[in-house]
């Protein structure tokens with residue numbers, strides 16, 4: 605049994621990672637300040653004897669008693685609506701938070717896993733995106749607060765690796781979905797599901813021809829666990845290479861919910877990436893990993909989750 609620290613452990617992906625680490629027999633300390641997280645995500649984990657929660661803002665120095673095997677740094681607002689609402693906190697958690705948690709890893713002789721993102725590629729000029737593509741990011745646009753914080757985080761993690769020999773893993777997550785996404789967090793999956801289930805129009809930004817590739821959360825968590833265990837320090841894309849337009853995705857949501865909602869077009873978001881699809885060649889080779897859950901299958905528990913949340917008046 606090893607002791608793991610998961611920042612952002614009360615968030616969507618972080619809570620699933622905590623559950624998986626507990627199921628694998630580890631001790632887990634989740635650190636979260638609940639800026640976008642939800643205590644209900646960790647209701648089950650809180651009943652587990654090997655789970656602890658520390659309510660703390662990791663942009664402030666972080667001290668933890670006892671040994672730590674790996675620090676998983678997932679804390680950060682992740683939905684565009686969230687990071688547009690919290691631009692300074694987003695910059696701080698990606699920079700100061702990464703620095704503080706790297707310091708924790710260094711003090712404990714622990715490995716370090718950074719939750720990075722496909723947003724480091726910005727509005728990409730290379731398609732699909734490979735890890736050796738440096739990206740096309742607007743530093744002064746509204747998304748810059750997230751994209752640049754994550755890029756800084758990667759640079760900081762690599763500096764700790766090169767300077768202090770910290771075993772660093774950089775997971776570049778692409779769009780991920782599943783139960784425990786926050787209703788109303790503004791991302792396309794909760795937005796379309798809520799609209800479809802309430803029978804109101806689905807709000808397509810722009811012409812809906814922009815593309816995304818959606819990965820089910822269990823597949824992502826498997827990728828995180830494998831990457832954390834491997835000896836690779838460079839960035840590794842973790843995502844589902846099945847790409848579709850947002851219009852196609854809207855139709856999938858209507859089919860999965862049996863909804864007859866209309867589609868309405870609104871403004872395109874500023875700097876919204878026009879295409880996004882991971883090249884997962886490195887993950888396949890290094891980790892023997894690829895997603896297993898098709899979108900139609902992953903939407904079943906996701907729809908059930910949102911149905912239940914809406915029924916309880918969330």
Ligand code: NAD
Pocket residue numbers: 611612613614615616617618635636637638639640641642660661662663677678679680681682683697701719720721722776777778779780781786
């Ligand atoms: P989320 O908003 O559900 O979870 C983030 C968690 O971090 C929340 O519980 C929040 O309260 C916590 N947090 C934020 N700032 C904090 C701080 N200063 N101190 C302590 N806790 C803090 O988002 P998510 O979708 O679970 O994303 C998790 C991580 O994965 C993020 O780092 C995100 O950038 C990355 N990521 C997610 C996706 C995706 O599709 N979900 C894609 C790429 C990258």
Ligand code: UDP
Pocket residue numbers: 683684685779790791792793795796807808809810814816850872873876877
């Ligand atoms: N989107 C949309 N309607 C919504 C929410 C999002 O058309 O109600 C679009 C958004 O403009 C983007 C895509 O869906 O092109 C994915 O958006 P999301 O917020 O999920 O995350 P992103 O991939 O942009 O980080």
